[in-house]
Amino acid sequence: MSSPVDRFWYGQGRPLAVLAPLAWLYRVISESKRRKAWQARNESLPVPVVVVGNITAGGTGKSPLTARLVERMRQEGWQPVILSRGYGGKSDSYPLLVKNTTPPGVCGDEPLMLALATGCPVVVDPDRCRGAHWALEQQLGNVLICDDGLQHYRLPRDIELAVFDARRGVGNGALIPVGPLREPLERLKTVDFVIVNGAEFPQPGHRIEEFAGADHPDIHAMSLQPASLVNLNSGKQVEPEALKGKSVRAVAGIGNPSRFFDTLRHLGAHVQEAAFPDHHRFRPEDLASGALEWLVMTAKDAVKCRGFAPDNAWVLTVDACLSEPFEQRFLQRLRECSEPLHPQVTERSNDG
Incomplete structure (x- = not known):
């Protein structure tokens, strides 16, 4: 570990502990935004919404996981649409449907990569709620999967997956800027699945019982x-x-x-x-x-x-690469979420 981020956030101790007042302020502001966003939500969407994200800063493997979930959903007859903020890109207008020829400076690198890798519709909009409604108006699909949207609380969601890098874990366990956490570890109690990228696969049918002290019933390995x-x-x-x-x-x-x-x-x-x-x-x-x-x-x-x-x-x-037990649990959860929203969607996916 040679970069400043690795040394300060993922090494031993908390060398940036002097910034603890800023971490406290960060937590107060983020929790306030979260409460306001949750209170402002007065709607649900007529299709299941899956959110893939993380509570740590830095790469954890969210986009490859999104691509794999898209593949499995399509195999089951679903028509997934990927939603993205489009970080690193700037368009003259939103929502933006990504094409193979869309410049990454317009749509962002990850949305273009996902569009090329999966072949499914990718909609970019900093306002993911607006992007979601537009995707449904355009009849692009019957399930929405949001890449890196765990903290975008205005977007209604049915399934949340929090992804971690196995080696980095939660670092020193502190909030930004003292540590890498975007949200406290308690946030994991509200997500549906915890995915650990780089962990060795457990025995077939078994789950990871514990990760970084997090008590969660659905912790699964990914490589x-x-x-x-x-x-x-x-x-x-x-x-x-x-x-x-x-x-x-x-x-x-x-x-x-x-x-x-x-x-x-x-x-x-x-x-x-x-x-x-x-x-x-x-x-x-x-x-x-x-x-x-x-x-x-x-x-x-x-x-x-x-x-x-x-x-x-x-x-x-x-x-x-994910275990078959996890993928089956995810698909089961997806079907359960779709039944009260749009029963005919479930019927079509089962028939497909």
Whole structure:
């Protein structure tokens, strides 16, 4: 752990304890906003709403989890629509339906990545409630899944999933800015599922009994498995094992770049790290590499490098792997939520 964030938030102790009054103020303001948002909600939506998020700052694997849940829902006959704030993008008008050709500077990197990865509608709007209503008016689908919306309380929701990185956990357990927590750990009592990214899978049918002291009946493991290496210019695909023994310049502008670098090392690559801030807007000079090096990046970063990436640029795609018992529990919960809202939706999904 070498970055200031890792040292201050995820290392031993609380070196920023002097900022405790700001953490107290942060908690007071966030809880006030939460209460006002909950009190202002006077509606529900006619379809199930799933929210994937985290209570810690930084990357935890929310987008791959969202993509996997979308895949499973489609296999069961659902028609999911992804909602996103579109962080890092700025459009002249909202709501925005993301297309494969939408510039990431307009829609944001994660929405474009999800649109390309899943092929399902992705609606971007800083006001997720407005985006949700628009998606339903346009008849884009019959279930909404919000990527990174746990603290967007104005959006009605039926299922909440809180995602953690197994190695980082809850860090020093303090609220921002002393620690990485966006909300107190008590918030986990109100979510439906806790997902731990990087934890070893339990025995089939078993759940994780405890994580970071959180007492929750539905804690489940997830792992991100390398799926393929895709050349950003030619589209050529090779197995991730092709990196074994290769010199790699690893480029990452994500919330937790060390996880990406470690994945490449586990594949046998000799890695030269090039970490950038989350949602970094890449320039051609950021992608400079040696003549004999492989330039490897994440799918989230790759969508911002189309058009100027060198010929040795490769994208490592990953798949979120979840236990079958969890996926079945999630689908069961989805059906239960849909029955009082829109019975015919459940019938169609069961028939599909």
